[in-house]
Amino acid sequence: xxxxxxxxxxxxxxxxxxxxxxxxxxxxxxxxxxxxxxxxxxxxxxxxxxxxxxxxxxxxxxxxxxxxxxxxxxxxxxxxxxxxxxxxxxxxxxxxxxxxxxxxxxxxxxxxxxxxxxxxxxxxxxxxxxxxxxxxxxxxxxxxxxxxxxxxxxxxxxxxxxxxxxxxxxxxxxxxxxxxxxxxxxxxxxxxxxxxxxxxxxxxxxxxxxxxxxxxxxxxxxxxxxxxxxxxxxxxxxxxxxxxxxxxxxxxxxxxxxxxxxxxxxxxxxxxxxxxxxxxxxxxxxxxxxxxxxxxxxxxxxxxxxxxxxxxxxxxxxxxxxxxxxxxxxxxxxxxxxxxx
Amino acid sequence: xxxxxxxxxxxxxxxxxxxxxxxxxxxxxxxxxxxxxxxxxxxxxxxxxxxxxxxxxxxxxxxxxxxxxxxxxxxxxxxxxxxxxxxxxxxxxxxxxxxxxxxxxxxxxxxxxxxxxxxxxxxxxxxxxxxxxxxxxxxxxxxxxxxxxxxxxxxxxxxxxxxxxxxxxxxxxxxxxxxxxxxxxxxxxxxxxxxxxxxxxxxxxxxxxxxxxxxxxxxxxxxxxxxxxxxxxxxxxxxxxxxxxxxxxxxxxxxxxxxxxxxxxxxxxxxxxxxxxxxxxxxxxxxxxxxxxxxxxxxxxxxxxxxxxxxxxxxxxxxxxxxxxxxxxxxxxxxxxxxxx
DNA sequence: TCTGGTTTCGATAACGTTCTCGCTACTATT
DNA sequence: AATAGTAGCGAGAACGTTATCGAAACCAGA
Numbered sequence: 001x002x003x004x005x006x007x008x009x010x011x012x013x014x015x016x017x018x019x020x021x022x023x024x025x026x027x028x029x030x031x032x033x034x035x036x037x038x039x040x041x042x043x044x045x046x047x048x049x050x051x052x053x054x055x056x057x058x059x060x061x062x063x064x065x066x067x068x069x070x071x072x073x074x075x076x077x078x079x080x081x082x083x084x085x086x087x088x089x090x091x092x093x094x095x096x097x098x099x100x101x102x103x104x105x106x107x108x109x110x111x112x113x114x115x116x117x118x119x120x121x122x123x124x125x126x127x128x129x130x131x132x133x134x135x136x137x138x139x140x141x142x143x144x145x146x147x148x149x150x151x152x153x154x155x156x157x158x159x160x161x162x163x164x165x166x167x168x169x170x171x172x173x174x175x176x177x178x179x180x181x182x183x184x185x186x187x188x189x190x191x192x193x194x195x196x197x198x199x200x201x202x203x204x205x206x207x208x209x210x211x212x213x214x215x216x217x218x219x220x221x222x223x224x225x226x227x228x229x230x231x232x233x234x235x236x237x238x239x240x241x242x243x244x245x246x247x248x249x250x251x252x253x254x255x256x257x258x259x260x261x262x263x264x265x266x267x268x269x270x271x272x273x274x275x276x277x278x279x280x281x282x283x284x285x286x287x288x289x290x291x292x293x294x295x296x297x298x299x300x301x302x303x304x305x306x307x308x309x310x311x312x313x314x315x316x317x318x319x320x321x322x323x324x325x326x327x328x329x330x331x332x333x334x335x336x337x338x339x340x341x
Numbered sequence: 342x343x344x345x346x347x348x349x350x351x352x353x354x355x356x357x358x359x360x361x362x363x364x365x366x367x368x369x370x371x372x373x374x375x376x377x378x379x380x381x382x383x384x385x386x387x388x389x390x391x392x393x394x395x396x397x398x399x400x401x402x403x404x405x406x407x408x409x410x411x412x413x414x415x416x417x418x419x420x421x422x423x424x425x426x427x428x429x430x431x432x433x434x435x436x437x438x439x440x441x442x443x444x445x446x447x448x449x450x451x452x453x454x455x456x457x458x459x460x461x462x463x464x465x466x467x468x469x470x471x472x473x474x475x476x477x478x479x480x481x482x483x484x485x486x487x488x489x490x491x492x493x494x495x496x497x498x499x500x501x502x503x504x505x506x507x508x509x510x511x512x513x514x515x516x517x518x519x520x521x522x523x524x525x526x527x528x529x530x531x532x533x534x535x536x537x538x539x540x541x542x543x544x545x546x547x548x549x550x551x552x553x554x555x556x557x558x559x560x561x562x563x564x565x566x567x568x569x570x571x572x573x574x575x576x577x578x579x580x581x582x583x584x585x586x587x588x589x590x591x592x593x594x595x596x597x598x599x600x601x602x603x604x605x606x607x608x609x610x611x612x613x614x615x616x617x618x619x620x621x622x623x624x625x626x627x628x629x630x631x632x633x634x635x636x637x638x639x640x641x642x643x644x645x646x647x648x649x650x651x652x653x654x655x656x657x658x659x660x661x662x663x664x665x666x667x668x669x670x671x672x673x674x675x676x677x678x679x680x681x682x
Numbered sequence: 683t684c685t686g687g688t689t690t691c692g693a694t695a696a697c698g699t700t701c702t703c704g705c706t707a708c709t710a711t712t
Numbered sequence: 713a714a715t716a717g718t719a720g721c722g723a724g725a726a727c728g729t730t731a732t733c734g735a736a737a738c739c740a741g742a
Contacts, residue, residue: 031691055727055729058393058699072424074420087443368700684741693735
């Protein structure tokens with residue numbers, strides 16, 4: 001197919017030495033004299049030598065590759081996580097293979113099952129919201145494949161996980177709404193079965209209870225702005241209308257704001273809205289969206305770091321890492337909505 | 342490191358047949374009886390066999406992997422392109438390795454140079470806007486490595502390219518502004534040296550000339566909304582203020598709209614704004630942004646398709662593919678700005 | 683001069699596949 | 713019944729690298 005590449009043998013022949021010496025000279029310096037080492041390195045550069053990872057990977061079982069399995073990348077959170085993963089991986093000389101599941105459990109299973117165990121050293125995964133059966137991941141764990149989950153994590157599989165502190169973030173969001181004077185608070189929750197959905201819901205409920213407030217409704221649905229619109233229509237159809245909305249994520253909150261605007265309801269003044277993520281669009285939408293900022297980049301770096309630890313020390317203990325979130329106040333939760341962002 | 346995996350040999354031993362037969366049974370049916378084939382497949386499944394890609398890649402030089410080199414993924418366009426690439430690749434049983442250059446020519450060069458030629462079958466690249474020296478790519482071409490550029494393409498390297506029709510898109514955008522009654526049109530251009538910057542600028546200039554209009558300013562800068570704001574400040578500092586802005590992309594146009602709003606200038610009515618991309622935020626921003634929709638997903642699929650063609654037939658002729666764009670009219674270019682989106 | 687210890691290097695097996703031969707046993711043809 | 717042809721399979725080399733073992737060369741000490 002492609003032109004024949006120069007191998008270690010070619011260098012050996014050119015120099016009249018053995019392949020073993022060339023191989024040694026390539027990486028460590030011990031067991032080989034300084035001059036031969038220099039000679040080898042020079043001619044290697046001259047002949048434009050590149051190591052064949054198939055061969056090295058074959059003999060020492062270990063490719064320097066990690067697989068990332070993620071539902072999608074066309075949103076701020078996921079794309080930023082990947083960026084963090086990618087940067088840390090490259091720093092550590094690991095390469096990233098990307099697999100998109102498109103939030104389909106079928107594809108997730110297929111991808112994980114077909115993923116040859118020999119082609120990657122470890123796996124970084126964020127499950128789809130459809131996934132209920134985790135046997136495809138359990139098989140990997142049983143084969144001792146290092147595996148780390150981030151953001152959306154299953155409860156059953158016993159591995160390391162890296163998440164943001166969803167529970168505390170939800171508490172902070174709800175506290176903020178209450179502090180701003182809202183009392184009839186509803187929650188637009190994520191899909192059922194997802195850990196983060198449960199955590200954020202619980203934070204919301206616990207904070208309400210702490211303040212002796214009733215929930216003004218909880219609706220479970222997807223993560224899109226369309227879902228947000230639909231949920232608002234359902235919510236305002238009932239007799240007891242909320243005066244504030246805590247959305248499980250920003251995109252859904254965008255739908256909420258758009259719906260409120262279209263229905264002539266003043267965002268902030270009449271109905272407060274807070275999201276979760278800190279998507280860049282939350283600064284652009286009008287009114288701008290208050291939100292709980294997630295450390296997406298940090299999640300990416302950290303989960304990659306944990307994975308590589310697992311790869312390099314097979315006895316590295318299982319970690320459960322939770323990164324802090326941060327409240328960002330903007331216009332959508334200002335009662336007297338005059339100030340700018 | 343990870344537990345010993347079952348190999349083809351284990352299957353052969355378990356069945357009392359040779360490895361060659363097992364190997365053959367695994368892929369094509371010819372030269373092996375239906376019953377042995379079934380036997381092999383069954384026990385392979387039973388023993389949880391996964392092929393070792395290092396070994397297959399070694400003997401038949403060809404890994405089923407392609408590398409994607411891209412400045413970033415944290416924006417709509419790039420993440421959608423990657424999604425297209427990924428989906429087509431998976432359909433064709435190729436795996437995607439992701440490399441982010443962060444728009445740094447240094448990292449681009451480093452990544453491309455360190456990319457072992459033996460570890461991927463081909464390369465899909467979108468250059469940084471810093472890159473001026475393309476020798477790292479030319480080396481690949483000389484080594485017969487299949488290489489396809491998309492979106493941002495160098496002019497010098499002789500390979501296949503897949504882009505949207507930037508020139509015609511820019512013409513359409515400018516025509517639209519003129520048709521809406523704007524006549525003092527300025528262009529916020531992209532970084533110099535990028536082909537798409539040049540194409541969009543030229544489309545703008547040619548359309549103005551066709552209508553006997555003067556340009557009300559061209560400013561080159563980056564792609565961010567911050568850049569858009571800065572450029573607007575510079576533009577409105579002069580005595581001859583434009584009544585319409587054609588921005589090289591949507592994110593920059595968001596900055597424009599934000600700047601106009603902050604300065605009490607009515608978007609659409611007083612100053613028309615049109616972008617390029619069709620970022621989902623363009624529907625969310627208020628007023629919503631008219632734009633030229635780019636076929637991002639299609640670009641991804643198509644460039645991956647061309648690359649795989651090149652990989653599978655080394656004599657596949659070099660292609661220059663240009664995908665059509667589409668005008669999307671929203672509020673930011675409505676003179677009497679009452680209508681909804 | 684002999685011994686023992688380093689340093690530097692070469693031969694060779696191994697990693698898990700695929701590929702090229704060639705062999706056997708069976709079927710078809712005359 | 714003899715021959716040719718074919719289907720099915722096995723033996724072994726090959727891919728490019730690393731790892732193991734041992735050999736050669738050199739040096740120091742007695």
